[in-house]
Amino acid sequence: MSNIIETKVCSEIGDIEGVILHTPGSEVENMTPGNAERALYSDILNLSVAEQEYKQLKQVLNKITKTFEVKDLLTEILEINEVKESLVNNICKSENVKPIKSSLLSLESGELARQLIEGVPLNKTTLTGFLSDERNALRPLHNFFFTRDASMSVYDHVLIGKMANKVRERESMVMEAIFNHSSKIKSKTLNPSSSKHHKDEITIEGGDVLVAREDILVIGTGLRTTTQGIDFIIKKIKKNKGKHSIVVQQLPSKPESFIHLDMVFTLLDRDKCMVYDPIIMQPNKYQTILISIDNGKVKKIEKQSNLVDCLRDLGMPLEPVYCGGKKDIWIQEREQWHSGANFFAVGPGKVIGYARNVYTLEEMNSNGFEIIDAQSVVDGKIQLSDYEKYVIAINGSELARGGGGARCMTMPIRRKKVDW
Template sequence: MSTPINVFSEIGKLETVMLHRPGNELSNLLPDELQNLLFDDIPFLEQAQKEHDYFAEVLQAKGIEVLYLEDLAAESLRNKDIREKFIKQYLDEANIFNQTLKTKLQEKLTAIKDNRELVDKTMAGVQKVELPKYKAVSLTEMMDNSSPFVIDPLPNLYFTRDNFATVGHGISLNRMYSSTRQRETIYGQYIFDHHPRFSGKNIPRVYDRNNVSQIEGGDELILSEKVIAIGISQRTEAISIERLAKNVFDRKLGFNCVLAFNIGQKRKFMHLDTVFTMVDYDKFTIHPEIEEMLEVYSITPKNTGELKIAKERGRLEHILAKYLHRDSVQFIRCGDGNQTAAAREQWNDGSNTLAIAPGEVIVYDRNMITNKALERAGVKLNYIPSSELVRGRGGPRCMSMPLSRKSLTQ
């Protein structure tokens, strides 16, 4: 492998992917904290793990290398200095205002000798009962006294698509929509800065977690070696897309166009990939509700180094066909176009497919109507169970971060 990051399409044969197996962060979800932690329900952890293991087994059976975020993060803490820096940064970003409490937490985390155990603990969060002598002293702590946690869990981590995204040979280390998820990107920072597989490999960074405007990986789709699509959504701001586009063009990663899809600010849509994914050279899943109202803007580089931004005219399928140099493209509608079925199956991520090769995808088994429409369109389906994983509002694409895909020109 000449470079550890190689993603120039959504559909090229998947070679290496990063997952996160759900852990105790899901056991630490509480009903009163669901909204703050961006969940609508509490998954049953053991069943969620079984479903996730099945997902990994399907990938591995196809010859795909599966890496785990938690392992990569642990392997990145290669020496005492990196480890101490990681713990300090984690606590700084956990908004611990009581210095005495921060010191106790630092001592607790430092005392964990195994790096993997340390990473798991930072993901799971810390309950007050784990600090027997804990006492609220600041006004902030007293106002938050109803919570049993001194550090909240990170339950969204099994959606590895969001906190960073691969773009060509580079990465977008993202600024998350919610402070709840911003700590997730610390793991990506340490992996790309310190893991032997990635550090020192001159991986371009086209977005940085310290930027003030937000962008998330579920909105970032690599349509071809030349074209990127990014959703303007509840989780991604327009200014972030401009910044990323400028960086991509300046770093000469091969892309010459970014298509910005304005999908609106509704939670049920959340990211572009919850309503739109690419499954073959000329086939896309789409949620019918966004099809007519969608606005598309093209962003291309000028010779001066500035950006040219234009609102695209015409139907979405004609815009895609133009930029992908196809005579036409086919939309496979969530719920097979039925309004009731589309609404229900989109909520259960019927449009969120993971392509593992051109015309071959992984889908949730529960979306039967959409899945039949995909099969009729000639798409090969690999089914995974989803009764618990789906409760986090994300599908197979959300749960996977491709690190390498085979080039479509090979």
């Protein structure tokens, strides 16, 4: 039997069969209050704590599915000279650091993979370098442990992210190279950068793209994914036969915790979803729009009352579970800020989220989900097969401060088909 895994994701909740992770390393620590905002952080993480928290997430996933590390996959493809030369050349051109190209190409694959992620120190042997306020010639990829954004599995393709911020562009370049050349993963990639229309206006990030069902995509539009990016996806979906629906949810630009749709809405089970009530359920100025596609043609674009009602009308009835509970808007706001709505499903009714969001977990429990301590799973004290529906509660005091949750930190590449 082949060890190669072929990418295919037709839902958010199908039993997970493969996921890509990136354990945070020195790139997270290489930050100061002065450059944190440029790195898209509102705070500086304690790496030693963040590493342990992420290790727990990975150990849980290793009990459930096959996991891949970005750095390992990158090291493997950099052994191919043509790939190494092409990727380094593209990165140096994109980031205007051509003088370091030859030194990067001289590195062995493992060290090159490390430097492409953790950054390349700036040479201080010139006056320009000596006087520069920069520490790195090639900046660290501070956000790469949020592997969801730079690439996304959509049906039988991998859509390469076109990032809203230049500081993250290299993540997409690395992921595209991995999916195109890894011996462990077989995939077909789509890159919005190849678009002939509105290329400069297109941005798409994986936190905004949810594969609800074989015929339904739910996509957020706001600071990170533009309407032009969604139009690119529509154009690609139009090539598929049959009927397809794309549900678009507008998102606020502030606060920063609303950067992606999966910070206010995630799918938990065949009949349940997690919602941040003020944005998803309550009347507000952020529109929900349904785009109906039939055999290659957009038949209708129309406004909907809200996201949950729209999915119900499409034959996908979902009972909302409320981030932070139903009683107190302040609690809802606080837990949403710490990724309380951001759950990663490992199967129907089987999800992973942060233990710190206690009111959200209480709400999950009242909706039939058993709350399971992650360390008990890691230590083998609990057998997940004993439970039909559960939330594995992972530690996240530091990871949440990076601005994302369990879904943000996982990039699924294959899921089993859901029996709806």
